[in-house]
Amino acid sequence: MPTVSSEELAAAAGVNSAKLRKDFSYLGSYGTRGVGYDVEYLVYQISRELGLTQDWPVVIVGIGNLGAALANYGGFASRGFRVAALIDADPAMAGKPVAGMPVQHTDDLEKIIEDNGVSIGVIATPAGAAQQVCERLVAAGVTSILNFAPTVLSVPDGVDVRKVDLSIELQILAFHEQRKAGEDLAADDVVPPVAAKQPRKGPDGDVPAVMPA
Amino acid sequence: MPTVSSEELAAAAGVNSAKLRKDFSYLGSYGTRGVGYDVEYLVYQISRELGLTQDWPVVIVGIGNLGAALANYGGFASRGFRVAALIDADPAMAGKPVAGMPVQHTDDLEKIIEDNGVSIGVIATPAGAAQQVCERLVAAGVTSILNFAPTVLSVPDGVDVRKVDLSIELQILAFHEQRKAGEDLAADDVVPPVAAKQPRKGPDGDVPAVMPA
DNA sequence: CCATCTTTGTGCACGCGTTCACAAAGGCAT
DNA sequence: ATGCCTTTGTGAACGCGTGCACAAAGATGG
Numbered sequence: 001m002p003t004v005s006s007e008e009l010a011a012a013a014g015v016n017s018a019k020l021r022k023d024f025s026y027l028g029s030y031g032t033r034g035v036g037y038d039v040e041y042l043v044y045q046i047s048r049e050l051g052l053t054q055d056w057p058v059v060i061v062g063i064g065n066l067g068a069a070l071a072n073y074g075g076f077a078s079r080g081f082r083v084a085a086l087i088d089a090d091p092a093m094a095g096k097p098v099a100g101m102p103v104q105h106t107d108d109l110e111k112i113i114e115d116n117g118v119s120i121g122v123i124a125t126p127a128g129a130a131q132q133v134c135e136r137l138v139a140a141g142v143t144s145i146l147n148f149a150p151t152v153l154s155v156p157d158g159v160d161v162r163k164v165d166l167s168i169e170l171q172i173l174a175f176h177e178q179r180k181a182g183e184d185l186a187a188d189d190v191v192p193p194v195a196a197k198q199p200r201k202g203p204d205g206d207v208p209a210v211m212p213a
Numbered sequence: 214m215p216t217v218s219s220e221e222l223a224a225a226a227g228v229n230s231a232k233l234r235k236d237f238s239y240l241g242s243y244g245t246r247g248v249g250y251d252v253e254y255l256v257y258q259i260s261r262e263l264g265l266t267q268d269w270p271v272v273i274v275g276i277g278n279l280g281a282a283l284a285n286y287g288g289f290a291s292r293g294f295r296v297a298a299l300i301d302a303d304p305a306m307a308g309k310p311v312a313g314m315p316v317q318h319t320d321d322l323e324k325i326i327e328d329n330g331v332s333i334g335v336i337a338t339p340a341g342a343a344q345q346v347c348e349r350l351v352a353a354g355v356t357s358i359l360n361f362a363p364t365v366l367s368v369p370d371g372v373d374v375r376k377v378d379l380s381i382e383l384q385i386l387a388f389h390e391q392r393k394a395g396e397d398l399a400a401d402d403v404v405p406p407v408a409a410k411q412p413r414k415g416p417d418g419d420v421p422a423v424m425p426a
Numbered sequence: 427c428c429a430t431c432t433t434t435g436t437g438c439a440c441g442c443g444t445t446c447a448c449a450a451a452g453g454c455a456t
Numbered sequence: 457a458t459g460c461c462t463t464t465g466t467g468a469a470c471g472c473g474t475g476c477a478c479a480a481a482g483a484t485g486g
Contacts, residue, residue, distance in 0.1 A: 016445060018444080021465065025465060031465080033453085033462075034462045034463050035452075036464085051387045051390070052384075056383075065278050065281040066279070068278040069278035069281075073380065119390055120386055120390060144386040144387070144389065160386055160389050160390070164382055169377055170269075170292070170333065170335070171263065173358075173375055174269050174357070177269070177332055177356065177357050218432090219434075232473090238434090238436075244433080244434050245434075245482065246432075248482075248483065249432095
């Protein structure tokens, strides 16, 4: 039976082993003292807790370059996501196959959502169309929205929205780049907490309070 | 002179006004007591600190759907980024215009980086090509990399990498979605800290220690 | 010029998450 | 079966970031 110790996992992930054990303990006591964690069982438990074992039908609205890229993205299927439909407002797109699936017209949005029991929608439309699409999705029963359009969506309570701004990541790189370049001359002006450590995003987040356009 | 108080800004951003003032104070004392912050001046100071006032030439390697989407993305220019070149390994792509700019062949990668003084590279290639492209970018002088390929890149010290995994965001939505659905039946099993609050990414991050594939 | 009012900048305390450290527990060899 | 070794699970302490609360500072009006 292949096992891992919290120490090994912590080293691999670059975190403290005690925190890792404590986090795991919230899921239950899946480890064996003196041995470690059964890899297969642990993977299953975490997958289940994160919802990876469920099947999540999603629709992608707005099949431009980005929408097409998302439709072709391989990482979705392996995480339990199934692209149920591709939807676009352009009648010329209707029926055209993208990622082995015919694009459908916006007119049928509501029916598609219902028929497939979709609760997660992805918006990859131009900024101008996003809010309207969002409202239709929500009205049709979608309760979680991933927004790639450069707009802030307003939604009723109970609906989750996550906004992906591709340029923010670049922004952060540029910030560090500036640091690298400038730290020879200006070794004084330190901005301690706000934006200093390492990266990634997670269920919760940390945003600098204000970010100018 | 248009001004804002820390109170107004804090309310708009949904944060505590004291923290906001303290954060601003790290940039210097730009406020006026009894009045607030001069909007224009504040925007400039923050922009400068974040590196928005500089011109950052970037190259995008891998002009598939995603690369094309990035090339067309309007948000870059307004944040000080200038797409200096689009690079692809496919000879058939060479010379083809994407977002009003001819795609160049990978062979010229090093020359392009040098000629344009590029220090930030975006990788939007298939997973298999990413590491190799990464190494060539670094060898040519790039010190910050934004990686959209589903691979973990290894880079020498001094090079920053940020990985964007489009499915992680969906993952997080699905997690909350699962919560919504299940909280009626199972009001007990709580996973307290790891993954509960609200979203967004920032210069620093919070990752669940372990995330299975 | 003084009084009053508003809002900043910040010392200090509280609270929460991380880390330490160890007792309990299971495996394994003798 | 007994003892030793390894690793978990967790109580308790530490440290750090957040929020409170107030003094200092500037504006504004009389």
